[in-house]
Amino acid sequence: MSQPTTTRPEPAATGGEIPPHRYTSALAEQIELRWQDWWDEHGTFETPNPSGPLGDPDAVAARGERLFVLDMFPYPSGKGLHVGHPLGYIGTDVYARFKRMTGHNVLHAMGYDAFGLPAEQFATETGQHPAVTTAQNIEKYRRQLRRLGLAHDPRRSVSTTDPQYYRWTQWIFNQIFNAWYDDEAQRARPIAELINQFESGTRVTPDGRPWADIPAAEQQAIVDGRRLAYVSDAPVNWCPGLGTVVANEEVTADGRSDRGNFPVFKRNMRQWMMRITSYADRLLDDLDVLDWTDAIKTMQRNWIGRSEGARVDFASPAGTISVFTTRPDTLFGASFMVLSPEHPLVDELATAGRGEEIAAYRAQAALKKDFERQDDTREKTGIFTGSSATNPVNGEEIPIWVADYVLMGYGTGAIMAVPCGDQRDFEFARKYDLPIPPIQRPPDRWLSEHDVSTDDSLDTSAWPVAYVGNAAYVASANDGLDLNGVDNTTDGIAMTNAWLEANGVGEATISYKLRDWLFSRQRYWGEPFPIVYDGDGQPHALPDSLLPVELPDTDSFSPRTFDPDDEFSNPESPLDRLEDWVVVELDLGDGVKTYRRDTNVMPQWAGSCWYEMRYLDPTNENCFVDPDVERYWMGPRTDVRPDHPGGVDLYVGGVEHAVLHLLYARFWHKVLFDLGHVSSKEPYARLYNQGYVMAHAYKDEREIYVEATEVDGDDAQGYTHNGEPVTAVWGKMGKSLKNAVSPDEMYAQYGADTLRLYEMATGPLDASRPWETRDVVGMYRFLQRLWRNLVDEESGECVVVDADLDDETNRLLHRTVDFVRAEMDALRFNTAIAKLIELNNAVTKLEATPRAVAEPMVKMAAPLVPHLAEELWRKLGHDETVTYLDFPVADPELLVDDMIEVPVQVNGKVRSRITIATDADAAAAEAAALADDKVIAAIDGQAPKKVIVITGKMINVVV
């Protein structure tokens, strides 16, 4: 091999003077700003579509396989970004850039979810119109994200607040409004098909009358009752502190709003609902074909809350009372019944003289907040109605009670109480001295664990708690059903269900926790509903030609909010006040008439239910996305796996949207799929949850957070703020903990490439990690060494040589290439970075840097530090962007060495190391090991019983 023609200059280290071409933060900034402008000018990140306005079929073919990478839609808050926000954005950017270099046509864009409460609140606080503040906030975000060097297609950046965007949000609402769920076909269909079925008689009307005999108003009511978006007068979550109603998903476990933490009250109100419950089974079943983490799937399953059981009918003086139970097999042990205080039959069941007492109980239950009633540490209360019901399996008369631990919102609002087999019923029976008949003999182990003698196994008065589980049934038989001796609940349930159905007193059924989605908000800053009401108060969807229904401009955009505890206040939508806007003259097909607009707005989640599809075709004026374009970017990849549902190839975001955005978006997508507008049945095929950036936060003695940057001290000394002692706590970086670090500080100190590299190096993308500003310098030093290996710090000239690479470095290079490819593909950027540093450190030790290692190093670094890579690629004499270069490929022959050192264990302990040929067979390896001096000494003359040879890994001698 030839000698290098130049030698590496000594690092300039004379005091004071920093060499003019050292990679400093000032140089980094200059390079970064220059390349960001260059990329924009050259449209470097513009991604071609197969057809339509952004279509360029030739470019699509040249780029390769499609790959749609998506970040969760950011909400542009007034405070701008902190270094925790872009963790996921940098991750997707590195991945997308890597994939562009490995033969993929990558779509990566960023838009803004800008409608909603915080924008409105920020506007109110600052006295500016939300349209103004929102535009400012989006600009700020765009500027901060651009400064990071993210390779987004700028043409595809959308905002939910743009009328050209929400026109399609309204259009999709109309699709949902004009659809019904066909339970037999298990899919949504256009509402016109339902009307056709009624008209033609293929579907029987609810009361059996011919459709033509039903008055028009009733016809409309029947149809409206089937729509997937419908107006309902039902219990909703009223939040006076926010001045609006909110969805179940937006109420925390302790009965408060997730935004603002205000009390939420259950109230009957007339509101828009979305029939998401029709999709419960599909939302549940299709989780199986999604490449999501178990954590998120489990949360969605829990939220949908499907439970299989049976409906059982009990006869009572007020008629049949149906209950839902997951344990119909325990019906013989039902010794009383409990109704929710809100149950409609309670008044009728109250016997003479008990009415007043019962009314009082109901009144006090109604005063309790839901979350108080659900506090399981509270002692159960209840009251006897005086009436009894008949247990259908044994004809026994059992008392009917009312108790607030039974909720009207789940099942049927009535339960059969089986105190021997349900802890809640057990406690209730003990308190009110109700019988606890045994129907299972608990196993001996349970008896001994609960200090019950086996003689008392069927004496429930000796039991401390209810027995829940498998055990042989006793006293569980009637003329047609005999469970006695059956020892498992599965068979018991199946047998009982069959009997219930055969005797017409119940059936196997399924219950869900999921409720329909409350879709209207009494706010200003949201999408108006594309709905008007006629003189009879009937809703009509506006035709496409009248979309968008633009949000009217007004100075009085603040909603009326109330005392957060004023439960009986009433929502007042800001749009209600705009009488000129509300009243419209329209011809909807039967002449010009006066209509009133719907004055609600959609919830913040509406715009994010379909935004990924607008990225695909952002300028299309004829449809929300061209079907061909959707099929190209999101169609099912059955070539990858047969059950691939289609959707975004990689979706990265936080875990906090598990049951909000991710459930709603799946629902909308399935409706659009059913109606034939999209080819994918799921929006997000693969979901990856990035971790959070954590940071120390500090609380003073009042438990109030203080600005972390103003705190002095350390763990040993203790911490102080303005001289007052404070305590350190650990939390997610953010405004609320006052521990945010701005990316602007990092740009000034190190540059964007160093920040990108640091965020990726601190751990795997899905792990939360602490932010340590003092650690960032490590990545800065690496980039300085990389720069110095290629560039003379004094002259700024490229110093690579065209010498051959020595064998050792060449092998290291190929091992690095092999490793980095695999790690980047698996989103493990931290280990990829470690290997690049290792390679660079090895290159530093060479006399000079051969081009043969410099160029692959720059290419491998390009996804991580794109600005620096572009600059170095120029210095290496090229004039194209690094964005679409081919990522290096390892030569497999260079990945294996001829000789290899393997450890030799004796009885599992490493005693020696020997060097053998890599392709040595087991016998040769064994012979070499047994001939080794240290091994001979260790086995001390004993005959080896067994020698285990793991080729290329190790040898273990067992004596």
Add this chain to the structure above:
RNA sequence: GCCGACGUAGCCCAAUUGGCAGAGGCACGGUCUUUAGGUGGCCGCAAGUGUGGGUUCGAGUCCCACCGUCGGCACCA
């Protein structure tokens, strides 16, 4: 209480998925350049797989029990 994720060096993290516990970064020590300082160069560093059992020739990795941290759900019949 139930479900999920996770415990490796002073700190952040690796370990080819059952095969030599250490790749990388920070911190730390030494040293060079410097009047000095460090966002510079070079060299060095120790000890550690949460606890207790089990399987195995061999366990950070698999199994059981427990402890701890984080997240979600919770009178859901």
